[in-house]
Amino acid sequence: MIKKLWKPFKRKLKLYRQYFKMNLDELEVYDKDFIFGVVSMFISYAAGILSLFFIFDFVHEINGWTLKQILFMYGLNLIGYSLWSCFFINTISLPYYIRRGEFDRFLLRPIEPIFQIMMDGFDEDSWGELIIGLAVFTYAWIQLEISVWYVFLIPIIALSSCFIYAGTSIVLSTVSFFTVSQADVANFTFEIRELAQYPITIYPKIFQIIFTFIFPVAFVAFFPSAALFDKIPIWLIALVPIVAFGYYKLSKLIWNIGVKHYCGTGT
Amino acid sequence: MNKIINIENLSKTYKVRERNDAFLLKRFFQKKKYREVRALKDVTVNIESGEFVGLIGNNGAGKSTLIKLMTGILYRTQGKIEIMGRDPFKHRKKNNQEIGVVFGQRTQLNWDLSTMDSLHLLKAIYDIDDTVFKSNIELFTDIFGMQKTIKQPVRTLSLGQKMQCELMAAFLHNPKLVFLDEPTVGLDMFSKEAIAKFLIEMKEKQKTTLILTTHDLEEISKVCDRAIVLHDGNILFEENIQTLLSIHNQQKRVVFTTENESVDPIELNKDFTVTYQPFKIIYNKVKKAEVHELIAEVTNHCYVKDVSIEGSNFTDIIKEYLRGKR
Numbered sequence: 001m002i003k004k005l006w007k008p009f010k011r012k013l014k015l016y017r018q019y020f021k022m023n024l025d026e027l028e029v030y031d032k033d034f035i036f037g038v039v040s041m042f043i044s045y046a047a048g049i050l051s052l053f054f055i056f057d058f059v060h061e062i063n064g065w066t067l068k069q070i071l072f073m074y075g076l077n078l079i080g081y082s083l084w085s086c087f088f089i090n091t092i093s094l095p096y097y098i099r100r101g102e103f104d105r106f107l108l109r110p111i112e113p114i115f116q117i118m119m120d121g122f123d124e125d126s127w128g129e130l131i132i133g134l135a136v137f138t139y140a141w142i143q144l145e146i147s148v149w150y151v152f153l154i155p156i157i158a159l160s161s162c163f164i165y166a167g168t169s170i171v172l173s174t175v176s177f178f179t180v181s182q183a184d185v186a187n188f189t190f191e192i193r194e195l196a197q198y199p200i201t202i203y204p205k206i207f208q209i210i211f212t213f214i215f216p217v218a219f220v221a222f223f224p225s226a227a228l229f230d231k232i233p234i235w236l237i238a239l240v241p242i243v244a245f246g247y248y249k250l251s252k253l254i255w256n257i258g259v260k261h262y263c264g265t266g267t
Numbered sequence: 268m269n270k271i272i273n274i275e276n277l278s279k280t281y282k283v284r285e286r287n288d289a290f291l292l293k294r295f296f297q298k299k300k301y302r303e304v305r306a307l308k309d310v311t312v313n314i315e316s317g318e319f320v321g322l323i324g325n326n327g328a329g330k331s332t333l334i335k336l337m338t339g340i341l342y343r344t345q346g347k348i349e350i351m352g353r354d355p356f357k358h359r360k361k362n363n364q365e366i367g368v369v370f371g372q373r374t375q376l377n378w379d380l381s382t383m384d385s386l387h388l389l390k391a392i393y394d395i396d397d398t399v400f401k402s403n404i405e406l407f408t409d410i411f412g413m414q415k416t417i418k419q420p421v422r423t424l425s426l427g428q429k430m431q432c433e434l435m436a437a438f439l440h441n442p443k444l445v446f447l448d449e450p451t452v453g454l455d456m457f458s459k460e461a462i463a464k465f466l467i468e469m470k471e472k473q474k475t476t477l478i479l480t481t482h483d484l485e486e487i488s489k490v491c492d493r494a495i496v497l498h499d500g501n502i503l504f505e506e507n508i509q510t511l512l513s514i515h516n517q518q519k520r521v522v523f524t525t526e527n528e529s530v531d532p533i534e535l536n537k538d539f540t541v542t543y544q545p546f547k548i549i550y551n552k553v554k555k556a557e558v559h560e561l562i563a564e565v566t567n568h569c570y571v572k573d574v575s576i577e578g579s580n581f582t583d584i585i586k587e588y589l590r591g592k593r
Contacts, residue, residue: 011391011394014391014394015391015392017391018387018388018390018391019388019391021387022377022380022384022388025380025384026377026379026380029379029380029420030379101373102373104335104340104370104373105370105373105375107338107339107340107359108338108340108363108366108368109363109392109393110360110361110363110364110392110393111360111392112360260342263339263340263341263342263356264341264342
């Protein structure tokens with residue numbers, strides 16, 4: 001019984017290892033590109049964070065959130081996003097694969113096409129984003145004097161937000177199975193990240209609904225932060241991994257409908 | 268012998284958007300018109316396990332559609348299709364475990380890394396045994412003589428070497444069924460020869476079933492047992508290649524090169540067709556048994572410098588079938 005369960009798991013583990021090795025080998029080929037990538041990322045984020053300080057020179061709070069709390073959210077959002085960016089960013093390349101006719105290649109192999117696409121290219125530059133995210137987050141954590149015990153929640157929240165982003169990008173890229181067009185709807189994931197770093201209460205109602213129920217990015221940083229700052233009951237944090245897992249599963253179901261449509265029309 | 272591919276009355280219809288010549292803005296609001304294109308019409312094919320089949324047809328005859336249907340990339344419109352006893356669309360993942368594919372224009376090797384790296388990834392994807400993996404690599408590199416080349420970045424390989432590596436990748440997991448779509452486009456004759464040799468070896472050692480499409484018909488006649496000719500979504504005919512060659516080689520073409528620029532017409536009571544050209548007399552449709560007699564007659568009549576007797580090759584035969592169908 002255990003052996004029966006262990007075998008597919010072991011196979012998957014082997015697959016992961018091989019894909020990782022391949023991506024790292026590739027990275028080594030373009031090592032200078034990697035270094036420049038990380039450096040430019042640092043610069044662009046430094047500018048973004050400075051602008052936050054600049055805004056708070058004029059106002060003391062946004063919708064009841066102080067600079068430190070906003071920084072906390074910013075860091076948390078960036079951690080989840082950078083994890084997504086490293087492992088799942090290739091999901092937004094689907095339109096590219098379809099247009100070049102390369103998607104067929106994934107259909108010819110005995111493992112899930114979505115898994116192959118994810119593994120086909122990591123974005124190692126996002127390690128820079130992860131470092132920035134962690135730095136800002138730790139700074140805000142210390143400044144806000146949040147209890148150390150909550151540290152254990154962070155990996156769970158970070159992983160959950162990574163999967164919420166993954167679900168979002170998968171749902172968005174599914175569109176290209178139907179359109180086969182130049183419009184990369186999936187790039188919208190980048191815009192969503194920018195929007196998710198502020199409390200959703202500052203947006204109109206319709207956006208609040210969209211970000212809670214359709215693309216649940218409110219669960220990435222807003223709800224966990226609000227819970228930790230006692231703005232909402234703390235137990236609501238438990239919803240985050242549930243929503244993440246459910247949404248990710250749902251996104252794959254939607255994606256499979258797209259694959260079916262693709263096979264029916266042979267675009 | 269068991270059937271590995273069983274196709275009955277298979278049809279596939281695409282919907283193609285019709286071009287609308289209306290003014291740009293107007294076009295956005297008008298109802299889109301679609302036209303149906305029948306890529307395959309009532310195709311019935313059976314292929315035995317271990318058979319090598321050449322799929323022949325002009326561009327747009329339906330070859331690629333047929334291959335896509337057999338690999339489960341496309342869903343059929345009508346009819347029945349069974350690959351290894353299973354519906355290729357429903358059981359795509361399971362079937363793919365035993366199928367190998369090379370699409371000539373697309374690669375499954377990582378451009379920046381060596382072939383060996385890509386093969387290691389395929390080992391994990393197809394869950395190949397260590398021993399099978401090792402012995403296959405050894406066998407393949409021996410046939411191609413590529414022990415060193417597979418450790419080089421794919422980017423630096425020649426076109427022929429790349430294609431040989433693609434073949435290694437497709438055969439690595441000992442697939443029962445392999446599809447090769449235009450594997451030799453743009454390759455030199457030695458690379459083509461190496462590939463033909465490899466395929467024949469695979470037929471003997473691994474008992475693979477092969478479906479090959481290429482416009483190089485001589486290659487098909489070298490490698491395949493049977494030819495299936497598709498035209499306009501229909502099967503024009505299918506025939507064993509050796510049978511086809513022997514039927515058509517009952518008749519020869521005999522060409523005489525003469526000393527004088529023109530000779531007087533020779534009276535023969537046979538139904539050959541004769542063409543006279545400067546320094547040449549050409550006889551078509553000469554039966555094998557009559558070649559001897561013909562040469563004797565002509566050499567008697569005038570001074571002959573050279574004689575050549577030509578059979579029709581596979582390309583000529585297929586051309587003859589497809590002519591007039593265009």
